[in-house]
Amino acid sequence: MGPLVPLQNISNELNLLIAFVIGLGFGIALEQAGFSSSRKLAGMFYGYDATVLKVFFTAAMTAMLGLIFLNFVGLIDLDIVYVNEYYVYSAIVGGIIMGAGFIIGGFCPGTSFTAAAIGKIDAMWFILGSMIGIFIFGETFVFWKDLYMSGYQGAIKISDVIGIRDGYFALLLILVATLMFWVAEMAEKKFKREDITKEI
């Protein structure tokens, strides 16, 4: 009966080993998908390569459906699985700053580690930059403290907010994603950039 670590009280060392193995899978999946190239990542915002959109939403849907089926057959207890806590203002403002960081830097933390692993020096600078950014946040925390803590809504789910069942939301997301995939593939043809896609 999952999740195993909290329920079968697995030792901390084994939990850290699991973290490492999951990290391996995460790294391989990211690198194989091409996320180790910032130009491929940026392709989504300029149309010529919508890999980010395809991989991101397929992964989210696979995991979501997986959780629903595992829950249905009673192999996982969703009351224990972590759901991010929703702080309205800090999620939005944080997301905006991260969005800017994404388009300027070309990476996100996970992909920057993968890119650095295969020798991308700009990714290493990105990691260094993110460390400085975290340090600055820590130092100036007193200014953002109330923004950081305000608008607490608890770990609410989208299906609760909209008021539909989890299964319905999954289907809704799949339909929306299928539409987005189709549009993305159209955009890839329209904004074709042979010179870039050939190189990366």
Added chain:
Amino acid sequence: MKEKLRQPKPYMNPYLAGILLGLVLLASFYLTGRGLGASGATRSVVIGAVTSITPEHAESSGYFSKYLGDNQMKTWLVLEIAGVIIGGFLSGAWAGRLKIRVEHSPGISKRKRIYMASLGGLLFGFGSQLGRGCTSGAALTGMSVMSMAGFVTMMAIFGTAFVLAYFFRKNWI
């Protein structure tokens, strides 16, 4: 023939890579009950450094003191990111993409690319602490458990990136 060998293998089909990533995420939920993460690991490294250099300062600062408990380098996310680095390296080696270089669009110089990358990193580091997670921690993990926080963070990240894309097009295309 040697030239053929040098040619790096093509990237995996994005949908298949998405399913692979989804299954890794699902395995993480089933085994540990928590999703993936990345910015948390960077924070642990920063805190580990701050506490080792100036322990008193770490206690005094409001934000870092929250995480002072256990040894920061032996936390779940740091081990996970160690796995990501080695996994990325293995996959890069297998596909022949290992090469020390600065990847930048022909339109800009290496130096400018490195400035941009560090600035982007700085913004991302700062934003990930404020938003309590990055694209993998908050957005991807959040979306798969249908959390509102994940959905809003993802919309904010991709939305802002799309909006600002026009202003930074010189860096990419």
Added chain:
Amino acid sequence: MNTRVILSIILISFGSIAAILPKQKTSSVQLDADDLLREIRLETNLVSTDELADLLINLDPGLMLIDVRDSVAYSKYHLPGAINIPLNQLLDEKWMPYIDQVSKNNIFYSNGTTLSSEAWILTRQLGFKNNYVLYGGLNRWFETIIKPSQPGSMATSVEIDRFNKRKAASLYFTGSSGASDMNSAPALPPVPRKKKKRVAGGCS
């Protein structure tokens, strides 16, 4: 038929199945019948009157006595420091933080062992931890601690030693100090903080 179309077909079919699936309320914490049967047979939940006497004399901070009899019997007499949760109110919302917590060791007691073991079975089946039963209840508490019976002349040193301990305990509990705080119902202790069941995670 490129991969996008195939993938969409697979996802939509799984998605439509997922849409009709009922959300399984699998509270993994609840015990099944065979787990409960095994735990009862092991009798690890029974606390003897001697053990309770030691705990009370040493003022064990982790101890929480819960009287499951009705409030009338409780007001007439209850063990020192015991709070009253009548059995019929056991699963009320207001008592949840007391019977579903991990900071204290609860000992259910009643006149005998029947009511207290019923309370224990119900809480254990819901997966609550740290609950125990006073074996023999107040009847046995009185037979052994308050009015210990003189061991026979052939008694072994162990029995004599135990009798003396019980005699001392009896003085402790029935002495003037013991009797006075007996009937003053103790103020309800602070609500123990319930451990958050959800796993910590994410990057926060």
Added chain:
Amino acid sequence: MKHLNLLILGGIVVILSIVFGIATIKVTGKYRFERSASEMLERVNTRSQYLGISKAKDLTQNDTVTFIDIRTPKEFDGYHIENAQNIPFDRLLDDEHIEFLKNDQMKVLYGSTSVGSNAAWMILTQYGYDNLYVLDGGVQDWISEVETKDIFRDAPVTDEAAKFKFTEVMNPETN
């Protein structure tokens, strides 16, 4: 196209794992309780499951009623109520007894004390069985009441009856 069959292979693996999940859950979920804890609490509060020794005495002649002794076979051979059936406590959920426990015959559980049989009654009733009763008092009370003195008490021998006047005993003056 190479990736295509990989994708199909992945799909098959996912379907297989779900089927496997359903198969395992059918086996592991076998002992899940049917009745909720609050439902059980209401039943317990009625105390309707208890059967006094006097009423039980008459039922021993009635063959539509079966007594179930939950003690160990050794204790059962030592002494047991006539034509009682022996199902030791940890064998109660075994498959061989499912049919017997399911039939709508009236069944009375008893053990060395009423605590054990009461626990058995709670588990079996919450698990889904019905018309089960608990002999109030254990084998000792049965022997002393029925076998030797041959008198039939009406008042139940429940171990919840207070044997002491707790309040008087506590006051130092009367000690």
